[in-house]
Amino acid sequence: MTATTTGTRPQKKAPGTFELGLSRIGYETRLYFRSPDTLFFTFFFPFIMLGIFTAAFSASGNIGANPDGSGGVSVGAYYLPGMLAAGMLLSGVQNLAVDIAGEKSDGTLKRLGGTPLSPLSYFLGKIGQVFVTAILQAGLLLLVARFLLDIALPTEPEKWATFAWVFLFGVITSAFLGIALASVPRSGKSATAVVIPVVLVLQFISGVYLQFTQLPEWMQNLASIFPLKWMAQGMRSVFLPESFAGAEQTGSWDLVWVAGALGMWLVVGLVVSRVTFRWIRRDA
Amino acid sequence: MISIPPVVQVRDLHKSYGSVEAVRGVSFSIAAGETFALLGPNGAGKSTTIEILEGYRDRTGGEVSVLGVDPHRGGLEWKARLGIVLQTSGESGNVTVTEQLRHFAGFYPNPRNVDEVIDAAGLREKATTRISKLSGGQRRRVDVALGIIGRPELLFLDEPTTGFDPEARHQFWDLIRSLKEEGTTILLTTHYLDEAAQLGDRAGIIAGGRLIDIGLIDEIGGADARVPRVRWRDDNGTVREERTTHPARVVADLALRLNGAEPEDLEVIRPSLEDVYLSLVRGHEVEVAAAGKTSRHRHTGEATTPDAALTDKDVRA
Structure with missing residues (x-):
């Protein structure tokens, strides 16, 4: 190195945490779209389910129709909010829990732990990836709903404001719950076996695949403990007509409760993630 | 002359996994620019030692300094000065x-x-x-x-050439030599003793969690372990061998005895690092076995591998 500069040090500035976080988002997102399993079971799963439900139940008429068959919404329109909520859950919880558990067992985390990458940059990358993929997924779902299934989307700005906060709040909560859940599987191979049943059962009891308002009360109460029910309810408030609010548990959309439940689960996810995450499994 | 502090300094290092002592009092230091080979059988405590230096594991006792920092407290700036090649890659x-x-x-x-x-x-x-x-x-x-992408001052190589074909291994050696020329300090563990001999300046041999010898690559084991041997086949077809510090004289005497006839399969063998290593490790095992007769806490190589210890813990948990 030649000392041609005076008063200034040679340029050896370490890259910033945020800057590296951005670089991780690009890297993680690329990896996401290169994994066929993730594409099928996380990204396209809500599309597949929406397609199946629409095809299977459309013949039995509109949901919430009057006795004379008029009114109500199409099957596709009814299931759209549930599928958006499922996408939020899959993009965060399922995606990250399986991904990080795999990275823990295949040595990726150990290698990163030996580099000057800050854990904060690593998490910025993961959460950023969840946001990028969840936004693409939701956007694509809305396009499919509008143009392929011919579902009328809300036009009121308030509805879209509700959509925005429920979506953002739900996705960040899902992302942290995914990081927290990644500490449960003992190996990368068992990760899908541990995570997928949890996510699947939640989808059944929380009103994604089955009409929530038709479920027995005990099941509705059970689902109310978990965040997915609230994400789905928030989404129903955006996409279903006001007349459907009466069928909800308390006869209204309860958006304050949606925010409260998601906030509580976000704190749980943050605390558990913070406590359980390590680059490598701690030894005795 | 200015004394440069060692890049790696390990004093009386101890590490236990539960009741199993994987490392029991290891001390060594590595000078700036030096390539140090840490050798030993599987489960001897090599990987545990190297992972403590890399900051992956906490130690039970002793003092460790790597680039002037206790690895247990090493931050991101410290990590930026290290290069780590782990034993396994499975991404x-x-x-x-x-x-x-x-x-x-x-x-x-x-x-x-x-x-x-x-x-x-x-x-x-x-x-x-x-x-x-x-x-x-x-x-x-x-x-x-x-x-090596981060231009490390200190490079850890934990069995780096496993799975390489001979040509790839030689290419790798050239790469490491060029890093040495640039002044990179290297800590190498390997099961290929020729690799250690090719690359290392000094070696330490670890067995049963203890350093059983340490020294320059061509001096380790002591002069006695490096006495050459002359080997040939006699008239009856049996292989004869003689240890001698004067192999030329032994060969000359032999030729004289045979009236100038060529002795069959004549070889002068200088013990390689591998020979020295094997005799040291075997000597250690014999000592341990002898001690084991009087003590119930006999050390077995297998039980001290970190993985085995962790598996035990997992089963209990």
Whole structure:
């Protein structure tokens, strides 16, 4: 190195945490779209389910129709909010829990732990990836709903404001719950076996695949403990007509409760993630 | 002369996994620019020692300083000065070699040029191939490339050439020699004793969690372990062998005895590092076995591997 500069040090500035976080988002997102399993079971799963439900139940008429068959919404329109909520859950919880558990067992985390990458940059990358993929997924779902299934989307700005906060709040909560859940599987191979049943059962009891308002009360109460029910309810408030609010548990959309439940689960996810995450499994 | 503090300083290092003592009082130091080979059988405590120096494991006792920092407290700036090639690599690797190296280069304040590292690691033809599509030996080269991309002051190489063909191993040696020329300090563990002999300046031999010998590569084991042997086949077809510090004289005497006839299969054998190593490790095992007769806490090599200890813990948990 030649000392041609005076008063200034040679340029050896370490890259910033945020800057590296951005670089991780690009890297993680690329990896996401290169994994066929993730594409099928996380990204396209809500599309597949929406397609199946629409095809299977459309013949039995509109949901919430009057006795004379008029009114109500199409099957596709009814299931759209549930599928958006499922996408939020899959993009965060399922995606990250399986991904990080795999990275823990295949040595990726150990290698990163030996580099000057800050854990904060690593998490910025993961959460950023969840946001990028969840936004693409939701956007694509809305396009499919509008143009392929011919579902009328809300036009009121308030509805879209509700959509925005429920979506953002739900996705960040899902992302942290995914990081927290990644500490449960003992190996990368068992990760899908541990995570997928949890996510699947939640989808059944929380009103994604089955009409929530038709479920027995005990099941509705059970689902109310978990965040997915609230994400789905928030989404129903955006996409279903006001007349459907009466069928909800308390006869209204309860958006304050949606925010409260998601906030509580976000704190749980943050605390558990913070406590359980390590680059490598701690030894005795 | 200015005394430069050692890059690595280990004093009376101890590490226990539950009731199993994997490392029991190891001390050594590595000077700046030196290549130090840590040798020993599986489960001897090599990997545990190296992982403590890398900051991956906490120690039970003793003092450790790496680049002037206690690895237990080493922050990101400290990590930026290290290069670590771990013993195992098993990443799924849905990225290409170039993408991975470019990404990792971004972590460091003063990284090497990605293309130069790809060439030096012999990965030019595979630069745009996904890591998951590479052979085991090629993946190992990626590991080495990732270990040096940050221009480390201290490079840890934990069994770096496992799975390499002979040509790849020689290429790797050239790469390490060029790093040595640049002044990189290297801590190497390997099961290939010729590799240690080729690259190392000094070696330490670890067995049963203890350092049983340490010294310059061509002096370790002491003069006695390096006495040459003359071997030949006599008229009856039996192999004869003689240890001698004067092999030329023994051969001359032999030729004289045979009236100038050529002795069959004549060899002068100078003990290689491998021979010295094996006699040291066997000597240690004999000692331990003898001690085991009087003590119930006999040390077995297997039980001290970190993995075995962790598995035990997992079963209990």
